[in-house]
Amino acid sequence: AQTVTQSQPEMSVQEAETVTLSCTYDTSENNYYLFWYKQPPSRQMILVIRQEAYKQQNATENRFSVNFQKAAKSFSLKISDSQLGDTAMYFCASRPNSGTYKYIFGTGTRLKVLA
Amino acid sequence: DTAVSQTPKYLVTQMGNDKSIKCEQNLGHDTMYWYKQDSKKFLKIMFSYNNKELIINETVPNRFSPKSPDKAHLNLHINSLELGDSAVYFCARGAGRGPRHNQPQHFGDGTRLSIL
Numbered sequence: 001a002q003t004v005t006q007s008q009p010e011m012s013v014q015e016a017e018t019v020t021l022s023c024t025y026d027t028s029e030n031n032y033y034l035f036w037y038k039q040p041p042s043r044q045m046i047l048v049i050r051q052e053a054y055k056q057q058n059a060t061e062n063r064f065s066v067n068f069q070k071a072a073k074s075f076s077l078k079i080s081d082s083q084l085g086d087t088a089m090y091f092c093a094s095r096p097n098s099g100t101y102k103y104i105f106g107t108g109t110r111l112k113v114l115a
Numbered sequence: 116d117t118a119v120s121q122t123p124k125y126l127v128t129q130m131g132n133d134k135s136i137k138c139e140q141n142l143g144h145d146t147m148y149w150y151k152q153d154s155k156k157f158l159k160i161m162f163s164y165n166n167k168e169l170i171i172n173e174t175v176p177n178r179f180s181p182k183s184p185d186k187a188h189l190n191l192h193i194n195s196l197e198l199g200d201s202a203v204y205f206c207a208r209g210a211g212r213g214p215r216h217n218q219p220q221h222f223g224d225g226t227r228l229s230i231l
Contacts, residue, residue, distance in 0.1 A: 035219060039156075043203060045222035089156055095220075100171050101146065103220060105158040 002027045004094050006106035013082045014114050020067075021077045021109045023092030029053075031097040034068065034075045039108075040088040048090070051075065082113045118142045121206045121223030128196060129231050136191045136226045138206030146170070147189040148207040148220070149181060158205070164189050193228075201230045 003026045013019035025034065036048040051059045051068050058066050063080045079086055092106040120139045128134055140147060148171075149161040162181045163171035169181070178194045193200060206223040 033219075043225050043227075045205060045207075045225075047219050047221065050219050091158060100163065102160060102163065102171055103148070104160075108156050108158075110156075 002029075002094055002096070002102070002104040004092050004104050004106040006090075006092055006109050008109045009107070010110045010112070012112040012114055013079075015082055015084060017082055018078060018080045019082055019111065021079075021090050021092075021111065023075045023077070023106055025073050025075060025092070025094045025104075027073075027094055027096065029096040029098065033095045033097060034066075035093040035095070035103075036064070036066070036075075036077045037091045037093060037105075038086075038088045039091065040085075045091075049077070079111075084113050084115060087111060087113045118221050119206055119208050119223040121226055123226060124224060125227050125229075127229045127231065130196055130198060132196050133192070133194045134196060134228070135193070136204055136206075136228075138189050138191070138223060139187055140206075140208035141187065142208065145186060146209065147183070149189065149191050150205040150207065150222075152203040152205060152225070154202070162189075162191075196228075196230050198230050201228055203227050 005024045032053045034051045038046045038048045049059050049061045049064050051066055058068050065078045067076045089108045089110050091108045093103050095103045122137050145166045148163045150158050152158045161175045164183045167183045180192045182190045203225045205225045207220045209220040
């Protein structure tokens, strides 16, 4: 069975600083995707970044990057130069690349960026 | 990208009523989903349809019934609403099979359902 664990319910960071959100997962699949979604107070679910498990290179999207450690089943999100608009819930998710393509989401980390 | 359109955004109704939430996606993706997000923000999949075929049906009360009249629509009907049904419901599309398997999932804006 797939599981996704986010062990940090809440975090805060000063504006312009860097913060790392943790995520670990478990899957028996060989081929899968990992995602980070952001949910601001507006409640929209916004895709931040994704990583294909067979790719060793860590994905980056502007100020967002991941540290993907496949053997450790770890997929952390680093936000550089934090901005007030980054304040949101962040969800880590995994999805196998076969079968039902079912997404499993973690319980989320509430990030607050402080001015 | 307004790929997933969900209506209504807010739905307030009384216990025991029957209601529907509509979802439409405009990018021709085969796979659509319904999720429930509870008051603790926990997001859980309810259903998934691929090309009008039910693929995932989690342990959801049978008062909840998805209806997919065509590939672009996946509506959620809820009968005999209960207090515990209060939540935000998200429709999503994407991550289909075949050549579109690498597409990420995109969500609608959610429907906040409040049961009085």
